[in-house]
Amino acid sequence: MDKRIEELYQRYLSGELTPSELDDLKRQVPFVSDEELWNLMCEDFSSSSESARMTYESQQKVLRNIHEEIRKDKWHSRARRLLRIASMLILIISLAAGSYLWYESFTPTAPVYTYVSVKAGNKSTITLPxxxxxxxxxxxxxxxxxxxxxxxxxxxxxxxxxxxxxxxPSCPFRVKVNDMQIEVLGTQFNVRYHKGVIETALFTGAVRLSSSAFAKDYRLYPGKKSIYQLASHHVTICDNDGSTDARWKDGYLAFNSQPLGEVLKEVENWYGVTIQIRNHHLPKDKLTGAFYHETLESVLHSLSMQYGFKYHINHDHVTIE
Known part of the structure; x- marks a missing residue:
């Protein structure tokens, strides 16, 4: 078969055929045998890994295009045979797609994930594909x-x-945290998932928050933060906390009006130690402040001076008395 016909046929299927090229295709089709036309059409669809995925709408569009051209220009018997071939091919594709979807529905195709885990006391930065x-x-x-x-x-x-x-812009980036999804196109934000609370602090760009538990979607803008309480499904939108949000990545162990018990939990996580509290009468007042690249000894010393407790460090175990 003439290579020119193959090229025109490919352009016709992709919707790129110009009026003059369509006329050229019409002139050449009568001189091509039915068998060659059939082989051309079958090879085109079978060689594509996406053929079985062709939607019903796409199939009907191809068929309508062929019908329309025949109706307008009244092709001869060769064109009518081409229509019959195309109709048969559409039927084959429909059956193939149906079989494929049926097979897919019974064949689990779980996505392949890469796992990243960072231990307490460490930090890590990764670059995704x-x-x-x-x-x-x-x-x-x-x-x-x-x-x-x-x-x-x-x-x-x-x-x-x-x-x-x-x-x-053509492929949104999604972060799933429990039952909430964060969708962005390109931006900078911090997500903290701790004790049944998800905090999302936005610094640049925009994000959309959604969940089956929400009555509506939420949109965040730079300088804003969402606090999602998982137990009550309650969402609060407020301003970012410049004293604490995402400061950890710059080496700051920061607190804003947090009880000493929570502060010590943060210290455990930051330094990768276990803290045992034997003194159950520690003050209940709250701490605001930050430590920058301080040693564990330095942090505990500062806290002990403020709260009046004694401590002992034994490798990765701390006792507070």
Missing amino acids: DGTRVSLNGNSQLRYNVVPSKHREVVLMKGEAYFDVTKD
């Missing part, structure tokens, strides 16, 4: 399935992560 950078705080775990320009999903299983997302 699409160029997105993710910084992970201590005692954090996530998994991701990222295929550039096709699929970008991260699941934060626990802990805290800062995302610097590579912009791709």
